[in-house]
Ligand SMILES: Nc1nc2c(ncn2[C@@H]2O[C@H](COP(=O)(O)OP(=O)(O)OP(=O)(O)O)[C@@H](O)[C@H]2O)c(=O)[nH]1
């Protein structure tokens with residue numbers, strides 16, 4: 001049996017991550033579960049949220065630290081490269097600050113349910129503000145998309161270069177392709 | 193496993209033999225095989241003596257994808273640790289991200305951050321922090337794209353083009 005010399009720990013893969021965001025019940029957990037090689041795990045994490053309004057007297061944003069459940073999955077792309085996926089709840093009342101999670105992320109996928117488009121504004125604003133490459137993915141619940149994509153783009157008011165796609169959160173190939181849309185967009189921006 | 197399955201008998205598998213039951217004192221009657229146990233009854237921040245990673249801390253938090261690996265010294269000393277420390281070292285016999293550790297042990301991510309860093313200082317764990325910004329690295333992005341395209345859909349079809 002081959003033994004590594006003592007004190008030489010197993011060499012870890014290069015970790016990369018993507019963030020799956022969106023409003024309540026849009027299919028974030030389903031998306032992570034469809035592609036993850038492990039059953040999706042839930043991690044408690046703290047986020048620092050800044051309330052959308054400001055305190056009238058001091059004009060300082062109201063900061064609160066909230067514990068949230070983070071969906072978490074991974075895909076071993078090869079023995080030296082591992083993709084982590086983090087599903088993050090979006091709370092519309094807060095301009096959320098996922099800085100800690102999003103730092104170094106390859107990109108974000110914002111999932112929308114066309115019946116409740118405004119639930120995803122916080123995530124769209126966040127990725128735009130942080131200048132993180134992202135795509136908007138309409139989860140076609142039961143194959144139905146109630147609006148055409150042009151209307152969705154207009155309603156979300158995302159820049160023309162932000163990719164917009166339709167996917168099925170329950171289908172691994174569909175989730176894979178949605179993630180690829182984000183990555184191709186990120187690659188184009190990185191000058192690849 | 194959906195993609196990139198490591199060849200069986202990889203170095204990571206062979207690196208650390210199973211602890212020999214006879215060689216360690218066994219302070220706990222139950223065998224330590226259950227990967228997930230109920231969340232700790234102890235309030236999380238008591239474990240860290242009130243220290244909190246992230247949140248309002250000025251120190252940038254350790255990234256969630258940081259890879260954590262037990263050192264051989266850490267594994268050798270496994271049974272000398274208190275519960276949480278032991279569990280962390282035990283699950284890190286193969287590289288795991290901080291997020292995975294938190295999820296597997298059902299502990300708060302920020303608690304894991306603090307405890308893992310303590311164990312690193314004590315030489316029990318090695319932490320591999322991500323280097324650079326992979327989001328701006330076209331060669332990393334290309335590798336991820338190629339790797340993901342090879343992931344089959346549920347009917348086994350790859351995205352090759
Ligand atoms: N029919 C159908 N149901 C879906 C689809 N995607 C998700 N669902 C269901 O919609 C519900 C919500 O999906 P989740 O994946 O839990 O959504 P989420 O965004 O994680 O929800 P929260 O974490 O509660 O915000 C679940 O019951 C899913 O089974 C879809 O594409 N089609």
Ligand SMILES: [Mg+2]
Nearest residue numbers: 028029030071
């Ligand atoms: Mg969920």
